[in-house]
Amino acid sequence: MNISFFVNGKGIEIEVDPLDRLLDILRDELHLTGTKEGCGEGECGACTVFMNNKPVNSCLVPAMHVDGSQIVTIDGLREFDFFKKIQTSYAQNGAVQCGFCTPGFVISTINFLRENYKKTVTDDEIKNAFVGNICRCTGFEKIIAAIKELHEMNLEIPEKFYE
Amino acid sequence: MKNISEIRIDAASKISGEEQYVRDLQIDDLLYAKTIRSTRAHAKIDSIHFDEDFNWESFTIITAKDVPNNYVAIIKNDMPYLAHETVNYIGEPIVLIAAEKKQMLREAEKHIAIIYEELKTSLTIDETLTKDDKKDIFAEISLVDGDFEKAAVDAEYIIEETYETGLQEHVYIEPQCVVAIPEDNTIHIKGSMQCPYYVQNAMNELFKGTETKVDVTQIMTGGAFGGKEDFPSLICGHVALLAQKAQKPVMLSFDREEDIRYTTKRHPSKIHMKAAVDNDGTIQGLNVDILLDSGAYTTLSPVVLARAVLTSFGCYRLQNVIVRGRAVKTNIPPCGAFRGFGGPQALFAIEMLIEKIAHSLSEPVWDIKKRNLLSMGDVLPTGQPIDYSFGLPQCIEKVLISSKYFEKLKEFSDYNKNSNGILKGVGISLAAHGAGFTGVGENTIQAIAEMEVLTEGKVVIKTANTEMGQGVDTAYKIIVSKRLNIPFEDIVIEEKNTSKVPNSGPTVASRSTMIVGKLLVDNCDKILEKLDLSAREHTPDEFKQKALSFVEKNGNIVVRTQYKHPDFISFDEKTYKGYGYPVYSWSANVAEIEIDLTSYQVEVKKFYTAHDVGKTINRQQSEGQIQGGVLQGIGYGIYEEMRIKDGEIENRGFRDYIIPTIKDIPKVHVDIVEDEYFNGPFGAKALGELPLVGAAPAVASAVSFAMKKPVKKIPLTPEVIASMIEEKDYEY
Numbered sequence: 001m002n003i004s005f006f007v008n009g010k011g012i013e014i015e016v017d018p019l020d021r022l023l024d025i026l027r028d029e030l031h032l033t034g035t036k037e038g039c040g041e042g043e044c045g046a047c048t049v050f051m052n053n054k055p056v057n058s059c060l061v062p063a064m065h066v067d068g069s070q071i072v073t074i075d076g077l078r079e080f081d082f083f084k085k086i087q088t089s090y091a092q093n094g095a096v097q098c099g100f101c102t103p104g105f106v107i108s109t110i111n112f113l114r115e116n117y118k119k120t121v122t123d124d125e126i127k128n129a130f131v132g133n134i135c136r137c138t139g140f141e142k143i144i145a146a147i148k149e150l151h152e153m154n155l156e157i158p159e160k161f162y163e
Numbered sequence: 164m165k166n167i168s169e170i171r172i173d174a175a176s177k178i179s180g181e182e183q184y185v186r187d188l189q190i191d192d193l194l195y196a197k198t199i200r201s202t203r204a205h206a207k208i209d210s211i212h213f214d215e216d217f218n219w220e221s222f223t224i225i226t227a228k229d230v231p232n233n234y235v236a237i238i239k240n241d242m243p244y245l246a247h248e249t250v251n252y253i254g255e256p257i258v259l260i261a262a263e264k265k266q267m268l269r270e271a272e273k274h275i276a277i278i279y280e281e282l283k284t285s286l287t288i289d290e291t292l293t294k295d296d297k298k299d300i301f302a303e304i305s306l307v308d309g310d311f312e313k314a315a316v317d318a319e320y321i322i323e324e325t326y327e328t329g330l331q332e333h334v335y336i337e338p339q340c341v342v343a344i345p346e347d348n349t350i351h352i353k354g355s356m357q358c359p360y361y362v363q364n365a366m367n368e369l370f371k372g373t374e375t376k377v378d379v380t381q382i383m384t385g386g387a388f389g390g391k392e393d394f395p396s397l398i399c400g401h402v403a404l405l406a407q408k409a410q411k412p413v414m415l416s417f418d419r420e421e422d423i424r425y426t427t428k429r430h431p432s433k434i435h436m437k438a439a440v441d442n443d444g445t446i447q448g449l450n451v452d453i454l455l456d457s458g459a460y461t462t463l464s465p466v467v468l469a470r471a472v473l474t475s476f477g478c479y480r481l482q483n484v485i486v487r488g489r490a491v492k493t494n495i496p497p498c499g500a501f502r503g504f505g506g507p508q509a510l511f512a513i514e515m516l517i518e519k520i521a522h523s524l525s526e527p528v529w530d531i532k533k534r535n536l537l538s539m540g541d542v543l544p545t546g547q548p549i550d551y552s553f554g555l556p557q558c559i560e561k562v563l564i565s566s567k568y569f570e571k572l573k574e575f576s577d578y579n580k581n582s583n584g585i586l587k588g589v590g591i592s593l594a595a596h597g598a599g600f601t602g603v604g605e606n607t608i609q610a611i612a613e614m615e616v617l618t619e620g621k622v623v624i625k626t627a628n629t630e631m632g633q634g635v636d637t638a639y640k641i642i643v644s645k646r647l648n649i650p651f652e653d654i655v656i657e658e659k660n661t662s663k664v665p666n667s668g669p670t671v672a673s674r675s676t677m678i679v680g681k682l683l684v685d686n687c688d689k690i691l692e693k694l695d696l697s698a699r700e701h702t703p704d705e706f707k708q709k710a711l712s713f714v715e716k717n718g719n720i721v722v723r724t725q726y727k728h729p730d731f732i733s734f735d736e737k738t739y740k741g742y743g744y745p746v747y748s749w750s751a752n753v754a755e756i757e758i759d760l761t762s763y764q765v766e767v768k769k770f771y772t773a774h775d776v777g778k779t780i781n782r783q784q785s786e787g788q789i790q791g792g793v794l795q796g797i798g799y800g801i802y803e804e805m806r807i808k809d810g811e812i813e814n815r816g817f818r819d820y821i822i823p824t825i826k827d828i829p830k831v832h833v834d835i836v837e838d839e840y841f842n843g844p845f846g847a848k849a850l851g852e853l854p855l856v857g858a859a860p861a862v863a864s865a866v867s868f869a870m871k872k873p874v875k876k877i878p879l880t881p882e883v884i885a886s887m888i889e890e891k892d893y894e895y
């Protein structure tokens with residue numbers, strides 16, 4: 001079947017297998033490999049991308065739902081200034097070990113910062129916001145430290161990344 | 164010494180998603196592979212049928228008869244790449260197929276039928292032992308020190324118990340994935356793995372007597388924890404065989420379900436401990452019987468067992484000791500390496516036995532620990548003296564202060580008196596982890612690390628030690644940067660490809676920093692000597708000047724160092740006497756928990772730990788390792804349960820194999836103690852595994868305190884808590 005949608009601001013028309021998931025389209029067809037697959041069942045968050053500006057597990061989105069949507073992946077966020085701040089904070093806080101969960105965490109972080117811009121948040125609120133992202137290496141503490149630091153920086157995240 | 168950054172060299176590329184893991188490689192003409200597996204736990208393979216009406220033309224197919232040498236070279240070479248006449252566990256590979264599209268594989272699988280003739284299964288340690296067949300014991304170890312029988316007769320009390328631990332799955336977030344790329348007579352293997360030379364060795368054996376050559380490259384590995392130590396040898400063989408037949412690249416990538424159900428796990432254990440104890444709680448003798456469930460094949464069981472035996476002493480001063488260890492075959496998927504490697508099972512048992520001694524004598528747990536505590540100058544039951552790098556006392560001091568352990572004991576026991584609905588507990592564990600290989604394993608491996616100074620003054624580090632998240636690449640850069648006094652930018656880490664780097668041994672046993680890091684220090688010193696800079700008073704610029712002019716005149720500087728233990732370190736494999744390990748790392752841990760009496764769920768609220776790691780090479784990453792390891796240990800203690808029914812692992816993924824999430828984490832307080840080891844780089848010894856080892860016993864101790872009942876089994880799932888409440892065991 002044929003679908004058309006936007007990825008990182010670029011219009012795409014592509015023939016896909018109806019059994020494909022958004023994750024397969026991104027990784028196998030478009031070679032956007034920044035998005036990872038950890039479980040394929042919506043439990044680990046490694047595959048998180050923005051779909052119509054909301055974070056979703058791309059392993060759970062069937063190809064037909066992708067038609068007409070706006071997708072933004074980690075690969076399309078690298079050049080933004082706010083991304084560089086996130087990158088620095090994650091690195092400096094030691095929030096990365098094997099790195100396989102990291103792109104998913106970064107997408108969730110961007111969403112969290114946008115939703116909580118200039119709001120006060122509790123530790124529990126942070127934890128609730130990231131419950132869909134699993135990390136087996138770090139014990140989460142240093143990731144939380146990075147998220148807190150970023151939140152305190154009041155980073156402005158645009159409402160939309162691409163027109 | 165100048166301040167060297169702790170920031171990981173791979174952080175930026177991992178955060179941006181630009182780091183390439185195996186699955187991210189773009190490979191032309193790639194075929195995908197699938198494994199057709201046994202659905203029987205123990206059976207004869209009668210026949211394999213390929214549906215004649217199905218078009219097999221676009222498939223590459225491999226069965227046992229296509230494999231030149233069908234046994235995976237690990238320790239005993241008893242596990243076939245593909246089952247031949249019999250299958251020994253549910254999930255055992257029987258047929259491999261490869262094709263251009265994954266959907267084709269799913270379709271083809273339906274057209275393969277395997278006819279079995281059932282054989283009698285043995286699914287638990289006990290079932291196997293009743294058969295009483297020597298062949299089912301994969302490894303046996305015995306150690307005797309003094310006279311336990313006499314100690315037992317003389318002692319005031321005999322205190323004994325049987326302890327059980329379950330399977331644990333690694334759950335690296337990147338599932339297993341390997342690819343084989345044929346080129347002329349050579350097959351290039353690339354994969355997510357810990358030990359490229361283990362795979363190289365296995366491939367050499369697989370293709371022995373044929374024209375095929377293999378080289379192996381480790382690609383950035385998304386977590387491993389032991390799960391990519393021995394297992395990749397099997398699946399690299401699979402892709403190599405397919406690629407060789409198809410003459411096209413072939414990738415095998417597991418989905419989570421396949422990974423959870425059919426890869427190696429931590430060995431379940433059943434450990435009986437019996438102590439001869441004096442009136443005052445002094446242990447006069449200890450008799451330990453360790454049984455590990457190996458699953459269907461030997462894999463690494465003999466060495467996992469060795470570590471279990473040597474960890475069963477805990478951190479206590481013991482005499483009159485008998486330890487018998489056996490690794491037993493059953494018809495479940497083979498168990499293999501997992502962070503801690505037999506240690507967590509044994510440590511859980513000895514820590515719980517100490518608790519039982521305390522309960523029996525109506526003494527506080529800490530008093531019994533203290534009474535029997537190892538101290539500097541003591542001798543282990545192996546005969547090894549503890550006379551250097553012994554930071555346990557400082558660890559204990561730190562953790563007792565940070566946790567306010569004694570105040571909490573009082574506070575929580577008061578709380579529990581009036582509590583309805585919630586019980587609070589605080590528990591303590593002490594852990595030792597032998598650094599590096601058991602015994603004189605290092606002398607067998609003879610690890611070599613190489614360094615090269617290039618024309619542009621850059622220094623290349625060549626080792627086979629792999630980055631799997633633990634930060635080894637950054638640690639090596641820090642070591643070399645410090646020793647040579649040169650900036651990070653001038654240091655290059657060579658690709659972990661067996662045709663480019665020497666065999667510096669596997670990335671296991673918490674050995675990479677201590678053993679190979681030390682080889683790098685020695686290499687640095689050799690370079691400095693050549694450059695006349697041995698005084699180490701030079702600036703980075705002076706190094707560069709000297710290096711450039713030396714290389715211009717004499718060509719690249721290449722230095723190599725081979726590891727050998729100091730002469731006094733010897734070990735007798737038969738009697739288990741001598742140095743079990745060249746040195747130990749130590750930890751003291753306190754856990755605070757709550758038990759919800761409606762759901763029976765245990766929650767760890769706070770965790771305090773102090774680790775003696777000799778010297779931290781990268782403090783931030785050391786803390787990260789400790790926090791992550793502690794959480795994996797907490798998972799082992801209370802959440803992570805694999806269920807086996809009729810030999811089949813029932814867990815399918817993250818929904819039914821529960822690991823700790825961000826909501827389950829306690830606040831982890833980390834203290835690091837640095838009691839330097841004379842033979843490690845800047846004094847560093849082992850770190851990677853220790854954090855996991857002490858965590859579950861601390862949690863179990865806290866649960867025992869809260870419930871006033873002994874803990875005999877982990878994980879402490881709600882079902883286990885419920886049964887503890889029911890059970891008529893003693894209360895204290």
Ligand code: FES
Nearest residue numbers: 038039040045059
């Ligand atoms: S891969 Fe999509 S949530 Fe795990």
Ligand code: FES
Nearest residue numbers: 098101135136137
């Ligand atoms: S860093 Fe390895 S899973 Fe998070």
